[in-house]
Amino acid sequence: MISLQGKTAIITGGGRGLGKAVALILAQEGVNIAITGRNEENLKTTVEEIKKFGVAAAYAVFNIENEAEVKAGIDKLVNQLGGVDILINNAGIGQFGTLEAMSAADWEQVIRVNLFGVYYAAMAVYPHLKGEGDIVNVASTAGLKGGANMSAYAASKAAVISLSQSMMAEWRKHNIRVITLTPSTIASDMSIQGGLTDGNPDKVLQPEDFAEWVRDMLKMNRRALVANGSILSTNP
Numbered sequence: 691m692i693s694l695q696g697k698t699a700i701i702t703g704g705g706r707g708l709g710k711a712v713a714l715i716l717a718q719e720g721v722n723i724a725i726t727g728r729n730e731e732n733l734k735t736t737v738e739e740i741k742k743f744g745v746a747a748a749y750a751v752f753n754i755e756n757e758a759e760v761k762a763g764i765d766k767l768v769n770q771l772g773g774v775d776i777l778i779n780n781a782g783i784g785q786f787g788t789l790e791a792m793s794a795a796d797w798e799q800v801i802r803v804n805l806f807g808v809y810y811a812a813m814a815v816y817p818h819l820k821g822e823g824d825i826v827n828v829a830s831t832a833g834l835k836g837g838a839n840m841s842a843y844a845a846s847k848a849a850v851i852s853l854s855q856s857m858m859a860e861w862r863k864h865n866i867r868v869i870t871l872t873p874s875t876i877a878s879d880m881s882i883q884g885g886l887t888d889g890n891p892d893k894v895l896q897p898e899d900f901a902e903w904v905r906d907m908l909k910m911n912r913r914a915l916v917a918n919g920s921i922l923s924t925n926p
């Protein structure tokens with residue numbers, strides 16, 4: 691395995707949930723961390739926790755739905771931290787409900803955040819990756835197969851899988867590993883508030899499990915690319 695010491699990662703949605711767990715575990719590996727989101731308080735608190743590992747940490751507040759804000763925020767973070775090597779494209783929303791119950795506006799918002807957000811962040815980071823890098827796109831098992839009450843979410847994640855695979859095909863020849871992840875339910879605000887799980891740590895995947903998995907994939911020799919992967923709770 692390779693060392694991640696001294697690398698710099700940008701993690702969208704890094705102020706809570708899965709993104710925060712990844713930020714903290716990469717900081718333990720000596721990675722300088724930039725996190726993004728809309729809730730400045732969460733971002734500030736997380737930056738203080740990250741700094742305890744002796745790495746540089748910064749944050750930017752922006753709405754991932756807005757292309758100009760994403761580009762400006764990412765450029766600011768890259769300048770502040772002196773470059774970027776890793777993007778964890780994690781920010782996302784879950785809006786669950788039947789097709790009839792969901793408004794068209796809610797449906798569009800899920801697509802804007804989950805699909806366009808991933809696209810905007812990747813396009814903003816790509817010009818800064820010099821010679822090599824890693825982009826981890828967080829989709830979902832919901833993107834592999836649609837289901838009741840998740841039409842918009844599943845469609846957005848299916849599109850992320852497809853976008854990510856195209857990105858991988860185009861950018862691997864520039865030594866950029868694009869990793870498409872399809873986790874199943876993990877205890878977080880999204881899954882607990884959405885009624886998908888009670889989050890029982892004896893049974894259900896926790897954000898730390900996801901973070902360890904991401905860390906280990908990033909630490910693989912650079913000749914090795916985990917193109918797609920799922921993680922499930924063993925016996926939820």
Ligand SMILES: NC(=O)c1ccc[n+]([C@@H]2O[C@H](COP(=O)([O-])OP(=O)(O)OC[C@H]3O[C@@H](n4cnc5c(N)ncnc54)[C@H](OP(=O)(O)O)[C@@H]3O)[C@@H](O)[C@H]2O)c1
Binds near residue numbers: 784
């Ligand atoms: N938890 C699961 O069961 C599960 C399973 C499979 C895949 N996933 C995926 O994993 C990712 C993280 O999910 P999570 O469970 O950690 O969810 P979460 O706890 O609800 O956190 C969502 C994160 O996304 C950010 N975010 C949401 N909308 C945003 C917007 N418009 N602009 C900027 N940032 C925004 C939030 O930041 P602010 O609050 O600061 O805006 C927050 O940090 C998502 O892509 C989700 O679809 C989750």
